[in-house]
Each structure stands twice: as C-alpha cells, then as structure tokens.
Amino acid sequence: MSEVAEAAPLTVTKNAAKRINAVLQGEPEGSMLRISVSGGGCSGFQYAFTVDRSRNPDDIVIERDGATVLVDSVSLPFLSGSTFDFVDDLMGQSFRVENPNATSSCGCGTSFSV
Template identity: 60%
Template sequence: MAKPELTERAAKRILALLAAEAAGAAMRVGVGGGGCSGFQYTYSVEPAPSADDVAIERDGARLVVDPVSLAYLAGARIDFVDDLMGQSFRIENPNATSSCGCGSSFSL
C-alpha cells in the first residue's frame, strides 16, 4: 500500500506547528465518518504516536497515520496552501470518487 506523500510546503507547515511541542511529537492525519460527502479528514498533534502508526517523514517533519486511515489515504498527496480562502492542508486523494467544494470531506 502506497504511503501518502508530503509536499515541501506541508512539511514546512508541520515543522512550524510542532516547533512548540515536546520532542517526539508528530502531526496526525486521519479519516473519520462525517462531513457533507461521507468521510472527512482529521488533524491533530500527537505528543507520542502509537506503536502501530505509520510515519511519513520529509525534511524533518513527521506525519503519522493510523492503519485504518492509511487504507483511505494510500497514494494521497498532502499539501499546505495559503490562498484567498485561507490557510489549510489540502489532500489530493486518488481513492476519493468525489469531494465537497472546500475539499475537507470526500466519498468513496
């Protein structure tokens, strides 16, 4: 199963978010039920990731994904954008058949 990919911009933003956290902290991305399209992406800072998490690293930034969410995020590209709509992480997910207008939820 292909791990998600972090862009350079996403890695820089993760590093900035984790700068105030204790050593060993990581950003978590997950998939849960909800949103206007059926599934939604979740984000949190994990002080100590779980042993079964899959880690994705780039340029010193560490992102973790739980095994269940990994199946939904296989091959995805995680980016960070700063545009007129605001700042946010954006996920280009090849597994999604449709997504809402803001890109925070999707369906399979």
C-alpha cells in the same frame, strides 16, 4: 504543486513539511502530526489533523524535512496514494489532501466519499 518526496503511501510535500515544522514549534518536543480519516462530514468521510506525542504500533510513519506525519492502519487505505500539501492562496491558508481514492468531495475540502 510543491516539490514532493516519493516512495511513501502518503506523499508529504515540501510546503507541508515546512508548515508542519512551524506549527509544531509551539508544541512539546517529540510532537508529530497525525492524519486520520473517520466517518462523518457532509460527504461521508472526513480528514482530521491532530498533534500527537506518541506512535501506535500500527502507525505508518512518514518523515520529510524534519516533519513527522503519522497515519493509523485504519485510515491508510483511504489515504493511500494521496498527496498532503499546504497551500497559501486567495482562499486562505490550509493543509490539503489530494486523494485519488475520493470519488467526490465537499467545498470545505475536509470531507470526501469513496
């Protein structure tokens, strides 16, 4: 596991922050990564990662090493206590959410149930 910054409803690891910064280099200035949860996927809920240039009034803003992550208030209860990481292993490179609220997840890692 990567080194983490604490005291946020969602913990963003150092590896995730580094990768977010790399991804956002090709985006317009002020771009941020939005993490959200919606109904769907093979396990009931799914994570979505999008680039956003605006903050909503109800967004939770998490900053780590120059990277800014947004989470909307509807998604927050599903992500509370989770760790957002970036891994590069034999299975490939990807963002991963380690979610203590999930009772199960699918093989793709983007779908879960509570």
